[in-house]
Structures are given as structure tokens and as C-alpha cells.
Amino acid sequence: MNRAGIGIDVHRFAPNRKCIIGGVQIPHPVGLLGHSDADVLAHAIADALLGAVALGDIGKFYPDTDKKWKDMDSMVILRDVAAKYRELKATINNIDAAVIAEAPKLSPHIPQMQTVMAGHLGVRPDQIGIKATTSELMGFTGRKEGVVAIAMVSVEI
Numbered sequence: 001m002n003r004a005g006i007g008i009d010v011h012r013f014a015p016n017r018k019c020i021i022g023g024v025q026i027p028h029p030v031g032l033l034g035h036s037d038a039d040v041l042a043h044a045i046a047d048a049l050l051g052a053v054a055l056g057d058i059g060k061f062y063p064d065t066d067k068k069w070k071d072m073d074s075m076v077i078l079r080d081v082a083a084k085y086r087e088l089k090a091t092i093n094n095i096d097a098a099v100i101a102e103a104p105k106l107s108p109h110i111p112q113m114q115t116v117m118a119g120h121l122g123v124r125p126d127q128i129g130i131k132a133t134t135s136e137l138m139g140f141t142g143r144k145e146g147v148v149a150i151a152m153v154s155v156e157i
Helices: 040-052 075-088 107-121
Strands: 004-013 093-098 128-133 147-157
Touching: 004 040, 040 075, 040 093, 040 107, 040 128, 075 093, 075 107
Parallel strands: 093 128
Antiparallel strands: 004 147, 093 147
């Protein structure tokens, strides 16, 4: 059966944090605030994948109320989702994602993001589409207060 899932994640910028998006540390004067490393793109993709097979979301498996997940590398989440897919005998057909941010400039980092996340998910980099866009200076992303990521997945189970 073919299934689809959607995931959305939002994180605000904060000083003294690394800016990690798509498993890649992006040079930027501030990072993203969150209980984990706040990888907004990885979180959106994980939520889309979990939703496609009706498993819930990352908060169910990695609650921000549990100190053991504090500052966790979000690639752990992607590896765990890939393991859940293997248990279910589900396969990822493709992932399509968009990151909305005025800054930092993400397009030079997209090939590395695809490679890094593909390795953790057990798919080819060309199965992960990533686009970067701005919000034309509107809203909190336009004011450079944070980043939004949206992901859609197609899977087979």
C-alpha cells in the first residue's frame, strides 16, 4: 500500500547554539533553540515518516520532558525511524522538504544535507528533495527569529 505523510517543525534562533539543519552544521552567528540539537529539517522529515505509517510523532518517542534526550543529535531520530521502517517492512519512496528562513543561506549546503540524512535513513540522496526559500521578510521567519521546515513523504507498506 502506498502512503503519504507530512511533517512540520519550527524552531527559534538563540545565541550560544549551533545551527544544525539537515544534519549539517551551518555557519551562522546563532543556532536553533530546542531540547535536542533543534534540527528543524530532520524533525519535520521524521514526523512525516512516522505519520505515514501511523506511529505518531517524534514527541511520542523523544519527549522534551525527558532529560536523557537533552541536546541529542537528531540523526539518532532518523536512524530510529529507519529501524522502525525495517521492522514494519516499510520502504521510503521519496522525501520532499522545504526550509523557510531568511538566513542562513542554505542552498550551498543542500547536497551535503541530502547525503547525510540519506545515510541515516538508508536511502539514496536522490530520494530526498530539499528546497530553501524565504518568507519575503514577512512573519517571524522574515524577521530572522527562526526557521520552519515542512516535509512530505511517500512510502510503501
